Amino acid sequence: MGNRGQKRADTVDELPADKRACSSLESKPSSSNSSVQTPVNSTNSTPEARDGDMDTSSSASGSSRSEGEAEKDSAYGSCDSDGLGDSEHRQNSLRDYQRRRSFGDQGKFKRVLSSLGEEEDESGILVALTELCELLSFCTDSSLSSLMADSLSPILVKLARHESNPDIMLLASRAITYLCDVHTRSSGFLIRHDAVPALCERLMAIEYLDVAEQCLQALEKISREQPLACLQSGTIMAVLNYIDFFSTSVQRVALSTVVNICKKLPSECPSPFMEAVPILCSLLQYEDGQLVENVATCLIKIAERVCHSSDMLDQLCKYGLIHQATHLIDLKSRTTLCQPIYTGLIGLLVKLVSGSIVAVRTLFELNISSILKDILSTYDLAHGMSSSNMVDGHCNQVHEVLKLLNELLPAIARDQGGQLALDKEAFLVNHPDLLEKFGMDILPVLIQVVNSGANLYVCYGCLSVINKFVYFSKSDILLKLLENTNISSFLAGVFTRKDHHVLILALQIADTILQKLSDVFLNLFVKEGVFFAVDALLTPEKCSQLMFPAFSGVQLSNDPSKKSAARDVLRCFCYAFDTDQSPLASVTGACKLENDSIDKLAKHIRTNYMSTESLDPEKGLTVILQKLKTLSAALSDLVSLNMNNDSSTQHEEEFYYILHQIMELLNGRDTISTFEFIESGIVKSLVNYLSNGQYLRKKAELTGAFSHHYFIEKRFEVFGILHLSSSDPSLENFPLSVLIQKLHSALSSVENFPVILSHTSKIRSSYATVPYGRCTSYPCLKVQFVRGEGEISLCDFSEDVHMVDPFSSLDAVEGYLWPKVSTNKTERIKSATRALGKMQCPPSQLPSDAGSTRDKSPDHMEFNSMSTDLPEMPKPNLTHSAPEVTANLGQTTGETSSLGKDHVDPAEEEQHASLDDDDSMGREYHGPCNNEDASPKLLFYLEGKQLDRALTLYQVILQQQIESEHEIIAGAKLWNQVYRVSYRRTVKPKQSLPQDCRHQTPHSFELDKVATHRKYTPIFSGMFVSELASDLEKSSPTNDILFLLKSLEALNRFRFHLMSRERIYAFAEGRIDNLDNLQVAVSSVLQNEFVSSKLTEKLEQQMRDPLCVSIGGMPSWCSQLMVSCPFLFGFEARCKYFRLATFGELQVQPHPSSQNNSGGPSGRRQSPGSLPRKKFLACRNRILESAAEMMNLHASQKVVLEVEYNEEVGTGLGPTLEFYTLVSHEFQKSGLGLWREDHRLYTHKINLQGEDSGVLMSPFGLFPCPWSSTGSTSSGLEFSEVIKKFVLLGQIVAKALHDGRVLDLPFSKAFYKLILGQELTVYDIHSFDPGLGRALIEFQALVERKRHLESVCGEISTFKFDSCFWNIEDLCLDFTLPGYPDYVLTSGPDSKMVNLTNLEEYVALIVDATVNVGISRQVEAFKSGFNQVFPIKHLEVFTEEELERLLCGERDFWTQSNELLDHIKFDHGYTASSPPIINLLEIIREFDHEQQRAFLQFVTGAPRLPPGGLASLNPKLTIVRKHCSRWADADLPSVMTCANYLKLPPYSSKVTPFLAFACLASFYYNFLFIKVKIFHFFFFWGCVVLQEMMKEKLLYAITEGQGSFHLS
Secondary structure, eight states, X not given: OBSBSSOOOOGGGGSOGGGSOOGGGXXXXXXXXXXXXXXXXXXXXXXXXXXHHXXXXXHHHHHHHHHHHHHHHHHTTOOOOOOHHHHHHHHHHHHHHHHHHHHHHHHHHHHHHHHHHHOOSHXXXXXHHHHHHHHHHHOOGGGSOHHHHHHHHHHHHHHHTOSSOHHHHHHHHHHHHHHHHHOTTHHHHHHHTTHHHHHHHHHHHOOSHHHHHHHHHHHHHHHHHOHHHHHHTTHHHHHHTTGGGSXXXXXXXXXXXXXXXXXXXXXXXXXHHHTTXXXXXXXXXXXXXXXXXXXXXXXXXXXXXXXTOHHHHHHHHXXXXXXHHHHHHSTTOSOOOOHHHHHHHHHHHHHHHTTOHHHHHHHHHTTHHHHHHHHHHGGGOGGGOOOTTOOOSTTOHHHHHHHHHHHHSOOSSTXXXXXXHHHHHHHHHHOHHHHHHHHHHHHHHHHHHHHTTOOHHHHHHHHHHHHHHHHHSOHHHHHHHXXXXXXXHHHHHHTTOOOHHHHHHHHHHHHHHHHHXXXXXXXXXXXXXXXXXXXXXXXXXXSOTTTOGGGGGOOTTOOHHHHOTTTTTSXXXXXXXXXXSOHHHHHHSOOSSOTTHXXXXXXXXXXXXXXXXXXXTTTTOOHHHHHHHHHHHHHHHHHHHHHHHTOTTTTHHHHHHHHHHHHHHHTSSSOOOHHHHHHTTHHHHHHHHHXXXXXXXXXXXXXXXXXXXXHHHHHHHHHHHHHSOOOOTTOOSOHHHHHHHHHHHHHHHHOOOOOOOOOXXXXXXXXXXBTTOEEESSOOEEEEEEEOXXXXXXXXXXXXXXXXXXTSBHHHHHHHHHHHHBOOHHHHHHHHXXXXXXXXXXXXXXXOGGGTTOSSOGGGOOGGGHHHHSOOOOOOOTTBSSSOOOSOTTSOOSOOOOTTOOOOOHHHHHHHGGGSOOOSSOOOOOOOTTOSOOSOSEEEEETTEEOOTTSBHHHHHHHHHHHHSSOOOOOHHHHHSEEEEEEEEOOOOOXXXXXXXXXXXXXXXXXXXXXXXXXOOHHHHHGGGOOSOTTSOTTSHHHHHHHHHHHHHHHHHTHHHHHHHHHHHHHHTTSOOOXXXXXXXXXXXXXXGGOOHHHHHHHHHHHHSTTOSSGGGSOHHHHHHHHHOGGGSOHHHHHHHHHHHHHSSOOOOOOOSSTTOOOOSOOTTOOSTTOOEEEEEEOGGGHHHHHHHHHXXXXXXXXXXEEEETTOOOOSHHHHHHHHHHHHHHHTBTTSSOBGGGGTTOOEEEOTTSOEEEEEOOTTOBOBOOOOTTOSEETTEEHHHHHHHHHHHHHHHHHHHHHTOOOOOOXXXXXXXXXXXXXXXXXXXXXXXXXXXXXHHHHHHHHHHHHXXXXXXXXXXXXXXXXTSOOGGGGOOBSEETTEEEEESOOSSSOOBOOTTTHHHHHHHHHHXXXXXXXXXXXXXXXXXXXXXXXXXXXXXXXXXXXXXXXXXBSOOOOSHHHHHHHEEEESSOOTTOHXXXXXXXXXXXXXXXXXXXXXXXXHSSSSBOTTGGGGOSSOEEEEEOOOSSOGGGOOOEEEGGGTEEEEOOOOSTHHHHHHHHHHHHSOOSOHHHHHHHHHHHHHHHHHHHHHHHHHHHHHHHHHSTTOOXXX
């Protein structure tokens, strides 16, 4: 086994012998108990021997490596193809050989059969049986005829019954086993000749253990084909009676036999298998996981057969089955089960409870509610972290839990459930304490699950349980439980659902609560809007369009044709959680709801509980709602007045006063309900205020509204001062957090983004003729393309129905269709040529835009021409009023490099611009101002509506169906329907000057050069004209809430910019006089507070759907919200979305073996999809050169790279991670001219040996070094070499993200912003150069003070101005970049000094050189290299901090001792309580930061942990006992980095008692207390000496073991 990098043996070998899968089930030569007869089990039989082999067997490792080389050749594309004639010749030769061998074997069988029939001597029989076993071991099915198998069967059965010779019994049983293997029909022959009774007799007699084991093997083979015959012969009891006598592997064989039988149990005559239940229940206590899973499978199948018999279910409960099953499903259980078995055990309890009152009583007494609460809580993990326990569909885990909860409570209707329901109700009435405990556990978590965005099935199940609980609970218990659950707000949110089954349950819950506790909940129902929701159901035309806009689409007539859009796919909700219905009845049965049930119940509630005044819009308002409405109206009126008067600065004090009142109300002692918050309209008023009245205006209207940008910024400053400050004593909590919480609560109540699931485990493959003609792993849409009415300029193409890739963009469909419908011959030829070119080189099968920037292979891109190929970045127009405003923040904000793009003839570009995109999402065109034709050539229509080209055809169809139906499921109906898509030719608009060009006309506002840095933050101006989601009503409350959340998130991110600018203005106006007061210390909220758990869970559900093979397979809101509001989704969900959008279909993660696996979803080996792997040979002394060569070869290829070093044996994950680490360090070496630190007097990092590593210290992160556009060399460095390095760096970073590797590159926050396409300002400089940033802000403050004084006093004398400021000339600053004397800021020949007059220009030029022009070419080079791997725009869903975490892993490794114990595995001789382990963990905890980094690199190959920390390390960090050939204390630890495997010698603990005894012998006193103190002192000293020895060995191994991968 290779040291550090060598791959470990098969994972099965890691397990102890009693935990490995039994090989006898897989291999033909069956085993007995002897080592000779079971060669598989004789190898590596103990963990000690196996681990010793890993340490010492160099020869074995070498042989395995030679085998690996052969695999490498075959796996990496070495495919030598022979001629057709040679292949046929080999096949003919092989057939001739098999035919000759079959003839020979048949003759041997005849001879053996004759010998067995005639031989009477036992020795002769043994010889014949031995020969028969050898023949059966190596023969094929064709060698043994059915006649021969039938002839052998009675003889073998007779010999198996032999009375005296155990060898004959053994060989006969083995021959029976082999016979079943070779000839499948032989099981029937053996059954006819009573083989099963004969084998069972041997098992029951159990005279010889090896014979019994072989009989088990034979019965297991027979039971596969003849389970019913085995059942009737008593096989189950035969194999279980003496199961404790056998080893674990043989026990597994016995249980496999029982499993085979139980899978085919007959519905009648249950006694043969019921008598085995006690033994099976006792076996559930065993420790072997595979054994327990087999037992559980048997019991699940038995319960399925007897579930209709209450007596049989009661009998099952008598043997402790419920106790054992409850223990196994507990998340705290130490027994690990696979997911299907775990879910099946919950289903087993469901069957028991559905027919046995004994089961109900037992489960309540066992506190089953606590266990089910823990299971349900995994549905809504923090911010949508995926749970491996959740699998959407009918028979998933949560569905079974909800079934169990529903069955534990009796049915409400008296005519349902029969006597069992009455018994359940009587039990709950007699045990109110158990019902109360049930409610305390279950009620809060059910509400949490529904609020988290559960699908309708889960929502219906949760509400059904709540309804039953509320109905059967007494009033006092109900009041006690509902006080802390906010049931009123919960019901108000449920009423926004559209499904009738959900609404009727919500009404029933509300009715029951009002019946029992009307005096308590009447006012709460008014405050939370429950009564308004009920009234809205009856009179939707008068309902509020804020809180309950969804009711306008609810048809209360319960028309069967419109009740459920999913009727053709899913069964009615009425049967979803019934256990007494057959599947056929569930699907075909009529809905149990009456046509007017909702109307009747709603009228009943309104008549009995709702007064007329409570519904009156004027009289029914609460005091809080009235106040909020008044403040909302006042704020809106003031904004309108402000806009009409065009004097935005006159009412600032009034604005502040109203905003302060609103915040006092929101943050006051009186709680504000979600209904009051939404209904008041305060959200729309706040957004209108922040946008200065521009909210929801059209883009054309905003073109001339550029003067409002300054006022928008001022609004954000005022808002920031109010919300980012908690110094106001009237505000109890942090204001911004309070507002965010209110908004999220409101969003959860009103949003109605659909989750569309296919509800199928397997998606059929298909062949898409449109647009590329290729096979797909998903079904295709049937589309008939029809020429639009009146269209005469295009050809008709409606003859055939085409199979269209559902996730292709309309641009790609147009590319296929245009050559066929165009009437212009030239256009048709050119288009066909382009289409043919695309079909010859189609994109990846998964429609993603990952390859859109790979038009040009990097192999043809010369690094020497990199500097000339890069576009020259123009200097920004500093005289312009502001930088260009991005009209839509949902679009890409970064610029796309021109590298790697094909040059197209302008004429052809004009004709075929719309064909250039074959992505699944489509793209938006960002062309230059002089582009003459950026419009598509065809317009597509479906059912008369023009299709949005930003969506895929699948998304368009879903969106149209969502608008017309209630709940859409992507079932068979969607794929079988033929869609008629009409097409028309686009009408070219008249040539007009684009908006972006008009922006640059001389009529634009022109300010001075520093307006960019002084007046304007780009994000705030274009925020309010962007579109969040195309299918979202612009006037809906959801749109308002999302915009306000987006504004607050931007306010939180740009808090330093806003507050710094406010300090500058305060200094300019004289409110502060000291420049030291410019420093800003602003409170902020965590980014996680902006995450919507409901939307995150919806996105997680959508991405778990089997049809989700690209982002084009999800509803359009997923991608649109991810682009416009990515902060709404949790980090883990965005990571999954990023991989789906970038690399295509997500890798299906296998279910962990344990249901309580705490590991995170993001592992170090998480690679995109099932990509092929390629190995690359690197040289240690030429790391950067090796990296450049690797990128030249593989940057644009969709492969996962693995590195091995020249002249080293290690390969796999460890060497690969170390390679990326070494490359990271090479990029940080001094003298490369890449980073600002390279030009400063920064010290280098010191390694553990105290040596200078040559790596730059960057306390604030790496940021590109500015290079003047006029110079090509600096300090002997060529700028072209710098550009090459940045291209390579971009490739390395992208490939690390692509392959899931961790880098050790401490980029600055500002550089991450540049990667994400964001613009930098003067306020970003402090993040990577605090000294320069502070100085520039102070200079800017002086400039503003001067401008203010001039505006107030007019022209002032120099003396008067100098009395206010110190003299700038005393600083002796010239117009060169600080720290870079060769970088001249001005282009003139005369060097001038900085004074107060030109200070403004000086600041502007420094900022421009530092964050714009001076680094633009380097940043573009980085992006060009990055785009060769995948488009860099996909990273824009992350923040700077998240991108650093994604790329470089976690900063903090471990801080608590429990974290180490929870996420480290101890095996092969060590446990958590082993003395060496205790000492090791203590040493690790005491490591400083650099020692922790060194330890991680020693064990894993990388000095950082992946995102998620130790919990996400994959494979899990494992510490095992190292077996040493000499004294353990003289040996060193060793590792296998590919498996994160640390082999620790058992350092002797004899040192400690020896030292203590020696000291006691020398210092023995007569006083007992002195003796005890001395003993304690020296015992402690001995422990310290032991720990110091281990620490010394470990540090020595860490420092000396770096830099190579060899055998250990």
